[in-house]
Amino acid sequence: QVHLEESGPGLVKPSQTLSLTCNVSGGSISSGDYFWSWIRQYPEKSLEWVGYILSNGNTYYNPSLMSRMTISKDTSKNQFSLKLTSVTAADTAIYFCARASGGLGEFYAFWGRGTLVTVSS
Amino acid sequence: EIVMTQSPATLSVSPGERVALSCRASQSVSVNLAWYQQKPGQAPRLLIYGASLRATGIPARFSGSGSGTEFTLSISILQSEDFAVYYCQQYNHWPRTFGQGTKVEIK
Numbered sequence A: 001q002v003h004l005e006e007s008g009p010g011l012v013k014p015s016q017t018l019s020l021t022c023n024v025s026g027g028s029i030s031s032g033d034y035f036w037s038w039i040r041q042y043p044e045k046s047l048e049w050v051g052y053i054l055s056n057g058n059t060y061y062n063p064s065l066m067s068r069m070t071i072s073k074d075t076s077k078n079q080f081s082l083k084l085t086s087v088t089a090a091d092t093a094i095y096f097c098a099r100a101s102g103g104l105g106e107f108y109a110f111w112g113r114g115t116l117v118t119v120s121s
Numbered sequence B: 001e002i003v004m005t006q007s008p009a010t011l012s013v014s015p016g017e018r019v020a021l022s023c024r025a026s027q028s029v030s031v032n033l034a035w036y037q038q039k040p041g042q043a044p045r046l047l048i049y050g051a052s053l054r055a056t057g058i059p060a061r062f063s064g065s066g067s068g069t070e071f072t073l074s075i076s077i078l079q080s081e082d083f084a085v086y087y088c089q090q091y092n093h094w095p096r097t098f099g100q101g102t103k104v105e106i107k
Helices: none
Strands: A003-007 A018-025 A034-041 A047-054 A059-061 A069-074 A079-084 A093-101 A105-111 A115-119 B004-007 B010-013 B019-025 B033-038 B045-049 B062-067 B070-075 B085-090 B102-106
Touching: A003 A093, A003 A105, A018 A034, A018 A093, A018 A115, A034 A069, A034 A105, A047 A069, A047 A079, A047 A093, A047 B085, A059 A069, A079 A093, A105 B033, A105 B045, B004 B085, B010 B019, B019 B033, B019 B085, B019 B102, B033 B062, B045 B062, B070 B085
Parallel strands: B010 B102
Antiparallel strands: A003 A018, A018 A079, A034 A047, A034 A093, A047 A059, A069 A079, A093 A105, A093 A115, B004 B019, B019 B070, B033 B045, B033 B085, B062 B070, B085 B102
């Protein structure tokens, strides 16, 4: 059973870079037809798909965030990361990492617990 | 971007009742639709994928139906643990999008 866990600063200042890491256990991020994803949930509870990185390293980003974000992976540590630059208060959210199986479709059976990131000075 | 609209926003029901939650897509998403349940302080939990297929371990009282732009999540006999927020998600178009959620609360 795959397990995902987010880590990173809970407070980021406006205009700075948000950096989060998702540690994966119970499965390799370099194998299989999987989509290693970031999804965020705003304080009012709406969910936004942020983007993902495939096992082969290809990435897909939400167009609304594409100019500010990067998703990368470190296969030696079996983890993947999100960087979001020039953050504002609008980026305050709970950030989840999750895994979708490409073969059946991009729905999310496995999620981390989520980490709250607040953007504030 | 595909807009997913869920209704109602809140549903007040009693345990033992049957409920039907609606999700409408602004364009056809075929059957590429999933439903999730979320309880306070937890991540969403996958219930249904492919519009009507139950995920592993999901009780049979949960069922999904629909295709194209109209979808329904039904809970046949509401249990106390089913009071939560339910979200739909389409994975047919980029970017993937979620509905705003329906809260099922105790009447």
